[in-house]
Amino acid sequence: MPSPRPTVPEFVRSDPSMWEAIYADPSVPLDRALVRQIIDDQRRMSRRWLYPIARVLSRVLVALISIVKRVLPFRWMPLPVMDRLCVWFLRRFVSPDAVELLIRHFVVETNLVNFIIRNTQVEMDPVTLRPETLAGLGDQAVVEHDVNVYDVLIALDGVPLTPPETLDFAQLDIPRLDAERGRRRLLRLDIQTALCFMNIPFSMALTVEEYRRAVHSIRFDDSFLEILALVCDDDTFRHWKLAGMSLWMDSNVDVPRMVYRHALVCEYAHAQLVKLAGGAYPRHTSVEFD
Numbered sequence: 001m002p003s004p005r006p007t008v009p010e011f012v013r014s015d016p017s018m019w020e021a022i023y024a025d026p027s028v029p030l031d032r033a034l035v036r037q038i039i040d041d042q043r044r045m046s047r048r049w050l051y052p053i054a055r056v057l058s059r060v061l062v063a064l065i066s067i068v069k070r071v072l073p074f075r076w077m078p079l080p081v082m083d084r085l086c087v088w089f090l091r092r093f094v095s096p097d098a099v100e101l102l103i104r105h106f107v108v109e110t111n112l113v114n115f116i117i118r119n120t121q122v123e124m125d126p127v128t129l130r131p132e133t134l135a136g137l138g139d140q141a142v143v144e145h146d147v148n149v150y151d152v153l154i155a156l157d158g159v160p161l162t163p164p165e166t167l168d169f170a171q172l173d174i175p176r177l178d179a180e181r182g183r184r185r186l187l188r189l190d191i192q193t194a195l196c197f198m199n200i201p202f203s204m205a206l207t208v209e210e211y212r213r214a215v216h217s218i219r220f221d222d223s224f225l226e227i228l229a230l231v232c233d234d235d236t237f238r239h240w241k242l243a244g245m246s247l248w249m250d251s252n253v254d255v256p257r258m259v260y261r262h263a264l265v266c267e268y269a270h271a272q273l274v275k276l277a278g279g280a281y282p283r284h285t286s287v288e289f290d
Contacts, residue, residue, distance in 0.1 A: 019043065029271040041097050047190040054196035058256060062203045069208050082205035083138040086198050090134055091180060093197075095188035099134055099179040102191060105263045106131050106145055108270045111172050112224065113152050115273060118168040119231050124155040126171075133178040142202065143210075146217040153220060161230040169277035172270070195256035215255055218262045219244045228269055232276060240268050 019039050022028075028035060041047070069076070090099050107130045114126040127148045131137055189197075203211050222241045229237040242261075 029275065030267055031271070034267070037097050037101065041095065041101065041190045042192075044095065044188065044190040046187070046193045051190065051193045051196065054193050055254070055256065058196035058199050059254065061200050062255070063252075065200075065203045066208060066211070073208065075205065075207060077201060077205040079140050079143065079205055080138075082201050083140060083142075085201050086142075087134060087138050089198065090137070090194070091183055092185055093187040093189055094194045095185070095190065096179040096181040098189065098191035098194055100177050101263070102194075103131055103134065103137065103177045103179065104174060105266060106137070106141060107174055107177075108263075108266045109145055110148070112228070112266060112269055112273075113148050114171055115169070116152060116156075116224070116227055116231065118170060119164050120156065120161065121159050122152065122155045124152060127151075130175065132175050134180050143206075143214070146214045149217045149220055149224075150213070153223065156227070161227055163231055163233045167232065167276065169273065172274055172277060172279075192256060192260050195259055199255050215253065215258075216246075216249060218255075218258045219246050219248065221262055221265050222246070225265070225269060228273075232273075234272070234276065236272050237269055240265050 023032070023035055023039060030038075065076075090102070110127055110129050116122070117124050117126050129141060129144050129148060131141060202214075206214065222244045223246055225237040225241050229235060242265075
């Protein structure tokens with residue numbers, strides 16, 4: 001006589017929201033308001049429909065520009081023109097939330113650089129690039145914030161990376177940022193799509209070597225995380241490394257994608273410093289997503 005068929009259990013079916021899970025993820029160390037701002041930016045229509053096209057278009061155009069500039073090695077666009085063009089683009093075609101995230105990144109990265117300067121024996125004055133307005137992204141701010149990375153790494157040559165007796169957590173604040181929310185915009189692009197378009201004039205304005213240097217600066221993320229881990233004696237920073245070795249000198253990469261991840265890494269590291277300083281970001285998971 002055959003054995004009876006096992007009873008199939010009835011499983012509870014659910015329809016979870018990806019965005020709600022990302023927002024509730026307890027491993028994300030960021031302020032909940034900032035997480036919501038990032039999620040809202042990622043949910044823009046431009047991120048879904050325009051970004052895939054802009055990503056390919058940007059890579060193709062930048063590659064062609066790079067090839068031609070090796071034959072015609074002169075500056076195609078003055079840096080002040082690039083600054084004005086990018087600021088105009090941000091004012092007219094990029095959402096205020098995305099603009100605020102971009103301004104915030106400059107402040108966060110400066111805070112990280114200055115934390116290393118203040119907590120090591122490096123002979124270097126703190127850097128001053130902390131824009132608070134959209135207009136503050138002009139005046140070669142993009143170039144300056146890359147150069148600051150190189151300057152502090154070069155200055156650290158031969159400096160012992162050991163925890164000081166007392167960590168100096170000065171200047172980890174984020175000032176009030178003016179993204180010109182009251183200005184009328186023709187489009188409200190997300191930050192990743194905006195980076196794809198902005199990468200084109202950036203590649204035109206810089207020389208081949210300047211552009212290569214700017215792209216390679218992102219590969220120092222792991223270096224900065226390791227430096228912070230040693231100075232703070234905290235392995236948490238190492239969890240966000242991507243094995244992006246600085247000796248891997250390849251500039252043929254998806255620059256906007258790398259820049260976006262770079263900004264997130266900086267935010268994570270900055271949040272950890274705030275935590276070590278005794279600060280604590282509030283965690284609320286009662287937000288509903290449509």
